[in-house]
Amino acid sequence: MALDVYTLFICELYVLGFLSIIMIFAWSGAQYDRVLGFTTMAIIAMMVSVWLGSLRNHGLLFLPVAIGNTLVMLAYGMWLNAFRVFAGFRPGISWLFGALLWALLCCFPSFYCSIPKRIMVSCLLCISYTVALIIMLVRSRACLQITFWPAQLLLCFHLVFHLSRMCFDSGSSAHNAMGHSPFSSYVILESTLFVIGLTFTILAMVNERTQIRYKQASLRDPLTSVWNRRALFAQAGLAEKKSMQKQLPLVAMVFDLDHFKSINDRYGHNQGDRVLLDFCRVVEKVLPAECTFSRLGGEEFAALFVGDVEKVRSLCEEIRLLAMVSRPDNIEYTVSIGIAAGNTHSFSSLMMMADKALYEAKAGGRNRIEIKTTAPQSATLVNLNL
CATH class of the missing domain: 3.30.70.270 (Reverse transcriptase/Diguanylate cyclase domain)
Structure with a gap:
């Protein structure tokens, strides 16, 4: 069964918008937890990036190619920050690397006008961020008893998908069209499912951490902490x-x-x-x-x-x-x-x-x-x- 890329595109935009609303309320309800805050900003960045992608059919390339993909890399950086904070580390500056690299490469016509090169770099950056997320998740293993393996499975599937895309997506679509590549529909579908899965996985991780903290507090003496x-x-x-x-x-x-x-x-x-x-x-x-x-x-x-x-x-x-x-x-x-x-x-x-x-x-x-x-x-x- 063929997947209509335009329908998938509209569904992704709707899902990201709905997730953004959910995460804003979850963030405020959790007393502005930083993990949920970074996740919310990541989803909003992805939503704006998807909206900019619709401008391809209007003959506008700079906004979706340069700005839109830069926002995608910023979204990955926000997820990396969320995982770093969850693991007890400071955000640092590594989350900016992908966005800055993409913006810099777009200054070169040989990269900007080459769909195969853009796909290759995009996949490499996504793979790098996903590996970093897996590493941060492993470092958080001590406070994750239930959600650790579902989160690992989701990230590993995302990693395998981008490895496959890097090998098989030739980027043969028309230069000014959206979704004429045979891989486009799978990219949109996988990214939508990944964002949904990662969002609810992070919510579950934060919830599990909170429950563990409450349980630990109930087993500790409030004065001496023994x-x-x-x-x-x-x-x-x-x-x-x-x-x-x-x-x-x-x-x-x-x-x-x-x-x-x-x-x-x-x-x-x-x-x-x-x-x-x-x-x-x-x-x-x-x-x-x-x-x-x-x-x-x-x-x-x-x-x-x-x-x-x-x-x-x-x-x-x-x-x-x-x-x-x-x-x-x-x-x-x-x-x-x-x-x-x-x-x-x-x-x-x-x-x-x-x-x-x-x-x-x-x-x-x-x-x-x-x-x-x-x-x-x-x-x-x-x-x-x-």
Whole structure:
């Protein structure tokens, strides 16, 4: 079935206009998110470029060939900016390269009057921008769990299309006509589908990033930014499986800052918060990355670890000593620590045991570590007086 290029052209113009309206509202609704802002400008640039393309049939070549294609390259540059911002980078100036190169080449008649050369350069620039978009997408992989592969598939298809066009489009259309090349209808159709797909993919990417941020925020303590109780117990299930698979003990640690209420009463709550932040800094400096550390509430913290109990005891001792000498704003504080470890217990039961060990550390004079370890058939209490 033959595709009517003029019908496709009108449809593309209509689609781009409609997408522009959608993106303007989406941009403002997202509190002027820069990713959506760059995407909106890209679609508007593409829409103006398509409109300028209609002037070919009126004998005007400069506007569609020079200005229109320059706007296409600016649109690719805007999409590159959108992906760069999404990946956490600054826009930079690389997005201008394609537009400046096209404008410069149009100053030479040998290029301006040669359709095959224009097609070749256009394809090379589109391929370059698409590769850059793929690279930026890969760098954003950490915050894309669902939309990563659809976005990759879309960009790879676009890349393959322009590689094919570069090989098979001879550009044999009449110099002043629009769409007489056998490849023209496919170019318009693919570009329309690509813009639609990329626009909604970017919307989905921004939405997924927002959801991940909200989820991360719900798992973080607002004051200290460490994990909260919900995050700790969410990780506990994975830790229990890891403990069973590797036949290593699961270790629960509970930390409680000694006489914290007196610190608040004496120095004020702002300074009390300062002590909490300092303690979190000390702990995160000592505990390994695979250890989940969280704030349970108030001055009480907890952590889980899968591994050697003696290693955990050594780490907790280092934390206890560093807390003693830290003295944020010349405020002295100490910490009592309860540790429980076992191969057959759930994390919830280990937390209860660690709480008991913490209570005994408090009762024994504070600024101490108490350890409870359990064997498969029995439980043993180890007191560490410090």
